[in-house]
Amino acid sequence: MISLLIKNFDLSKTFEKVVEKMYGWGESIILKLPNFILAIIVFTIFWYAAKYVSTFIKNVVLKKVSQESIKVILGRTSSIIITLIGFFTALAILDLDQVLTSVLAGAGVVGLAVGLALQGTLHNTFSGFILSFLPNIQIGDWIVSNGHEGQVTDINLRNVTIKEADNNLVAIPNSKIIDAPFKNYSATKRSRITITCGVGYESNLEDVKKITIQAIAGIFKQKPQEEIEFFYTAFGDSSINYMIRFWTDATGKREILEAQSNGIMAIKTAYNSHAINIPFPIRTLDFGKNKFQSETITIQKA
Structure with missing residues (x-):
């Protein structure tokens, strides 16, 4: 009976302590509620301010910077910095200075561990900064x-x-x-285009060279210190091969392909007008060299 009374007393005492602790927490929450709301408001302001500052830096401060990658990286970096400032300001409003100090104190150790674990990622990050400022x-x-x-x-x-x-x-x-x-x-506005082709062995090579250069010059105007270059390169199996090089405005692969296509069409049109042959491999089968003999087999009956 006595032991039962002692157990009931201990349970009631424990319950009172729990209620007292919860009451203390509730009181602290009520007292801290204005700071908590203020911290949320401050962090939200910094969050939206980071977006507007990033846009302002890209469109106004760096307006005269022609390299778009620099604008993007500096805009994102400024946004991250302002967001972090807002986060630490919110912690200070919540009187979490000790937590903030602990975070900063452990940042060195954590940063070292993270740096060793994420060497590849950090390499990509620094490379991204380098690429952003490279012209x-x-x-x-x-x-x-x-x-x-x-x-x-x-x-x-x-x-x-x-x-x-x-x-x-x-x-x-x-x-x-x-x-x-x-x-x-x-990286450059002008590119050199190369076209390779071949003409028949019966062709007058001087005329072929002249006609081909004229065909290209008719559609691709060369600037000073630029010229159309024509070189015979090899005696092929069925043609005498050459390559012609010329300059044109091209800043992408599409423009290069278009220039090659237009050049090929111009050369083919010129060759048709002057009866210049562009040969292709032909296989000739000569059965006259193969003499087939037929033999008559006689079967004698016994």
């Missing part, structure tokens, strides 16, 4: 890199996104582009 690659350029070819649509802190000719997107890590060669068709 050799910009948004809208047509590049070839790591076996992929297309137009640059985005440069961020992780990868470069290109849209290939089939309209599919390919994300290439920044470190891959930094560490490997890449070709940028848009």
Whole structure:
């Protein structure tokens, strides 16, 4: 009986402590509620301010900067910084200074561990900053890199996104582009186009050269210090092969293909007018060299 009374007393005492603790929490929540609401409001203001500041930096502060990738990276960086300032300000309003101090104190150790674990990601991040400030690659350029070819649509802190000719997107890590060669068709406004062809052995090579150069010059105007180059390259199996090179405005693969197509059509039209033959391989079967003999077999009956 006595032990039962002792147990009931302990349970009632424990319940009183729980109620007292919950009452204290409720009182603290009520007292902290204005600060909590204020912290949410402040963080929300900083959140929207980050977006407007990012847009302001890209469209106003960096208006005269022609390189779009610089605008994008600096805009995103400013947005992240302002958002972090708002987060730490909200913690200070909630009187979580000790938590903030602990976070900053542990940032060094955590940063070291994260840095070792995410070496590849950090490499891509720093490479993204480098690419953003490089004039050799910009948004809208047509590049070839790591076996992929297309137009640059985005440069961020992780990868470069290109849209290939089939309209599919390919994300290439920044470190891959930094560490490997890449070709940028848009880096120069003028490109040299090469067309290869062949003419029959019966052709007058001087006339072929003159007519071909005239056909190209008629549709592609060469600027000063530019010229149309014509070279015979080889005696082929059925033709004498040559290549012709000329300059035209081209900042992407599409313009290069169009120039090659127009050049081929102009050459074919000129050859038709002057009866110049463009031969193709022909296989001749001569059965006259094969003498078939028929033998008569006589079967004698016993």
